[in-house]
Amino acid sequence: MRVIKYTAAVATALLLTACAQKKENIYYWGDYQNSLYSFYQNGSAPEKEIATLNKVIEEAKAKNKPVAPGLHAQLGLLYVNAGQPDLAFQQFTAEKTAFPESASYMDFLMRNKQGAK
Amino acid sequence: MKKLFAFTALLAVITLTGCAKKTPHDYSAFRASKPASILVLPAENHTTDIAAAHSLTSLVTQPLAESGYYVFPVAVVEETFKQNGLNNATDIRSVSTTKLHDIFNADAALYIDINTYGTKYLIVDSETRVTASAKLVDLRSGKQIWSGSATASDNESSNNNQSALGMLIAAAVHQIASNVSDKAHDVAAITSARLLTAGDDGALLPGPRAKAGKI
Numbered sequence: 020m021r022v023i024k025y026t027a028a029v030a031t032a033l034l035l036t037a038c039a040q041k042k043e044n045i046y047y048w049g050d051y052q053n054s055l056y057s058f059y060q061n062g063s064a065p066e067k068e069i070a071t072l073n074k075v076i077e078e079a080k081a082k083n084k085p086v087a088p089g090l091h092a093q094l095g096l097l098y099v100n101a102g103q104p105d106l107a108f109q110q111f112t113a114e115k116t117a118f119p120e121s122a123s124y125m126d127f128l129m130r131n132k133q134g135a136k
Numbered sequence: 137m138k139k140l141f142a143f144t145a146l147l148a149v150i151t152l153t154g155c156a157k158k159t160p161h162d163y164s165a166f167r168a169s170k171p172a173s174i175l176v177l178p179a180e181n182h183t184t185d186i187a188a189a190h191s192l193t194s195l196v197t198q199p200l201a202e203s204g205y206y207v208f209p210v211a212v213v214e215e216t217f218k219q220n221g222l223n224n225a226t227d228i229r230s231v232s233t234t235k236l237h238d239i240f241n242a243d244a245a246l247y248i249d250i251n252t253y254g255t256k257y258l259i260v261d262s263e264t265r266v267t268a269s270a271k272l273v274d275l276r277s278g279k280q281i282w283s284g285s286a287t288a289s290d291n292e293s294s295n296n297n298q299s300a301l302g303m304l305i306a307a308a309v310h311q312i313a314s315n316v317s318d319k320a321h322d323v324a325a326i327t328s329a330r331l332l333t334a335g336d337d338g339a340l341l342p343g344p345r346a347k348a349g350k351i
């Protein structure tokens with residue numbers, strides 16, 4: 020009797036948790052996607068979005084989480100638009116280091132400085 | 137005692153059938169392709185709202201990246217196409233998979249179609265709905281390896297969101313709503329999460345950067 024009672028309790032607990040997937044984000048996102056949306060809407064004045072993305076990088080560091088794919092490259096594009104190619108290249112390189120999958124494309128962007136401009 | 141036994145038996149039946157799925161989706165092409173990186177092409181907008189494409193494109197990185205894929209920087213990619221004289225989604229779609237692979241070295245490309253975007257005003261009510269579909273094409277073989285579609289509306293009852301996805305969506309909406317006051321864009325975040333979150337049968341398979349222990 021006691022065994023069955025125990026079994027029932029365990030089974031209930033398992034049932035209630037079995038299908039649920041706990042989901043913790045891999046990356047720190049902050050305002051990255053909102054910044055993308057603003058970039059698309061306005062296009063001009065990169066300074067504000069540069070500040071936003073640098074803030075996201077700082078926040079990610081503080082939380083000890085990686086920034087999302089593409090964030091460094093996006094910041095690189097903003098620096099290109101702001102006429103700061105050195106800072107842009109630093110960001111393209113950071114994207115490449117964090118995500119080797121992007122290496123060819125980041126090299127392509129840095130080879131064709133005009134391509135990103 | 138008898139009652140308890142019946143209860144236990146019932147629980148056992150529910151346990152054995154609860155998570156079971158009907159006909160499992162055929163993932164053979166997807167599994168053979170094993171993409172690690174996804175190039176999201178600018179979305180093709182079939183609606184009258186010109187904001188739709190950029191709204192949705194700005195929201196696809198999160199579900200794809202959290203599903204374990206490297207996602208190419210969507211706005212930078214669009215800029216590269218522009219520099220090469222390709223200014224709209226239709227022209228960009230005509231670029232061959234070989235050429236895309238040469239430039240970006242991405243394993244797969246995601247082609248998105250937006251079919252509904254915006255608010256419909258009815259006599260007593262209004263509804264904001266965003267519907268989109270997508271297909272994933274292996275850029276090394278040129279073969280389509282997955283397709284899916286999703287819709288979301290601000291009129292849905294809250295009880296049809298399930299488990300992890302429901303939580304994810306709630307979080308996404310909260311995040312967006314606190315910063316941008318644009319209803320269709322908020323709904324697009326839900327559509328994007330439903331369309332591009334890995335895990336469920338028929339959805340994308342998790343990518344190599346996904347945390348272990350899922351499917």
